[in-house]
Amino acid sequence: MKNIFKFRIILFILPVFLFTCEDNLDEEQELIVLTGQIDYTSEDGAFGALIGAYEKFQSVGWEQIPLLAVRGDDVNAGGLGDQQGFADTDNYIYDNSYWMYNSIFENWSQDILQITSQIESLERFRDGGVNSALIDQYIAECKVLRGFITLELSRLFGDVYKIQTTDQTQIEVLPKDELMVWISTQMDEAIPNLLDVAPSQRTDLPGGITSYTALTVKAMANLEIGNYQNVADATGEIINSNAFQLFDDYYHLFKTDGKLANENILEIQYSDFGQASGENVSHLFAFYGPQNWTAAVPEATSGWGFYEPSFKFIKFMLDRGETVRLETSVLFTDRGIAELQTDPAYATLPSWISNTTRDGDVINDYSRAYQASGKHYLPSMELTSGRTDYGTNKNYTVIRYAEVLLMYAEALTRGATGTAGTADNAVNEVRNRAGLGNLSGVTSDQVMDEKFAELAMEWGIRYHDMVRLEKTEELSYDGRTFTMQKAYLPYPQEQLDQSYILNDYYQSQQNN
Structure with missing residues (x-):
């Protein structure tokens, strides 16, 4: 069976690749063309070109996803560390010279450009006689990856590059709303050429892009611009396919049992290949982990403590009577519990709240934060014997079917018509998995509360929801003051200095 790990090194022998991560997006020498090294008549070579695109997506840096999420009212930056710019961002204080801003803008722009070069490479395989329908499928998968990264960037x-060619004279910066329309159109082009199965059911590339991934990205893009009928249509098609189910155990969905679960519409796959040493394709989950723990497996190392569920989120969950979703989302410390109890409304907590997880890991007090993210936690007992790095061998969940159900419900409560049941049905399916009772006559506010509870600390979903709805009061919490002028990060100064495309656009906006 083919899989993404078997083909990892293909990327480095493709005909077009980026010269260095530091090169300017608009410099002529940025793309290097290698000739005479590729057999364009080879179907395996075409598959390798596709894997090259997946490699760029999989290589997401440890700093990128936290930066997407940290401004949400579900997440706080851990303090007392060497990432003051990250903590400042959490408080809506932006410094466009902060290295994280430049890293995510540059790396994702480069990834989009590289994936586009893979698309152009795949056309050469078509010219070489490789099955045209297969090339159409591979190009469609690349378009979905490119569309998703563009969406997140x-x-x-806000306004970023639209890249659909490596001809850099044709690259432009577009307003966000226009980009969302372009992404939606790209998904429409891709969908007919993609496999009609759940990603977990793919046999050639388990967990790879399918038509349902494209439909979800389309729904996400249309949600950003308030086109709720398009959201309802795309998510309704996913629901009506009956290709997906919610994983029956919310807690274990985010552990090794949840790898390639049929709830996962997109996930980044990692593996230590079941070996105690040697090759290990992994994400640096230490950023999210507690600085100090007594692990059930004594050799297991702790994390860095930079990512903390907010007290606002914890109180919200307690008020709702949440159990498994709160337990899954938060690793409590004794210090955090004591701080929570200083609020008289939470002086008495449910007996199950403890600094010891159900898997026997004790989360000790540490200075950087009051608690840590449970969704980024892998119990030490689940580490492969001999492996000690925090969270290693854990996949990174990107899009879940639960989010599809809640996008569908929101679209209906905001006036769209649906073909996949009622908003009540969609919301209650998510609530029932969490052990909560049914709602009737669901409102938009109730849907947003359900998204808060279900999707907290995942890919900045909460922050982006509040921004698109202009819920400034929700993001003004614990002494912070949020305004819509703070909705987007500033362009990194290094990018403005390097790219005339970006700088010209920025200057034109400043002059308007």
């Missing part, structure tokens, strides 16, 4: 910075 735009959520962070």
Whole structure:
């Protein structure tokens, strides 16, 4: 069976690749063309070109996803560390020279450009006689990856590059709303050429892009611009397919049992190949982990403590009577519990709240934060014997079917018509998995509360929801004051200095 790990090194022998991560997006020498090294008549070579695109998506840096999420009222930056710019961002204080801003803008722009070069490479395989329908499918998968990364970059910075060619004279910066329409159109182009199965059911590339991934990205793009009928249509098609189910155990969905679960519409796959040493394709989950723990497996190392569920989120969950979703989302410390109890309304807590997880890991007090993210936690007992790095061998969940159900419900409560049941049905399916009772006559506010409870600390979903709805009062919490002028991060100064495309656009906006 083919899989993404078997083909990892293909990327480095493709005909077009980026010269260095530091090169300017608009410099002529940025793309290097290698000739005479590729057999364009080879179907395996075409598959390798596709894997090259997946490799760029999989290589997401440890700093990128936290930066997407940290401004949400579900997440706080851990303090007392060497990432003051990250903590400042959490408080809506932006410094466009902060290295994280430049890293995510540059790396994702480069990834989009590289994936586009893979698309152009795949056309050469078509010219070489490789099955045209297969090339159409591979190009469609690349378009979905490119569309998703563009969506996330735009959520962070607003107006960003539209890249659909490596001819850099044709690259432009577009307003966010226009980018969302373009992404939606790209998904429409891709969908007919993609496999009609759940990603987990793919046999050639388990967990790879399918038509349902494209439909979800389309729904996400249309949600950003308030086109609720398009959201309802795309998510309704996913629901009516009956290709997906919610994983029956919310807690274990975010552990090794949840790898390639049929709830996962997109996930980044990692593996240590079941070996105690040697090759290990992994994400640096230490950023999210507690600085100090007594692990059930004594050799297991702790994390860095930079990512903390907010007290606002914890209180919201307690008020709702949440159990498994709160337990899954938060790793409590004794210090955090004591701080929570200083609020008289929470002086008495449910007996199950403890600094010891159900898997026997004790989360000790540490100075950087009061608690840590449970969704980024892998119990030490689940580490492969001999592996000790925090969270290693854990996949990174990107899009879940639960989000599809809640996008569908929101669209209906905001006036769209649906073909996949009622908003009540969609919301209650998510609530029932969490052990909560049914709602009737669901409102938009109730849907947003359900998204808060279900999707907290995942890919900045909460922050982006509040921004698109202009819920400034929700993001003004614990002494912070949020205004819509703070919705997007500023362009990194290094990018403005390097790219005339970006700088010209920025200057034109400043002059308007």
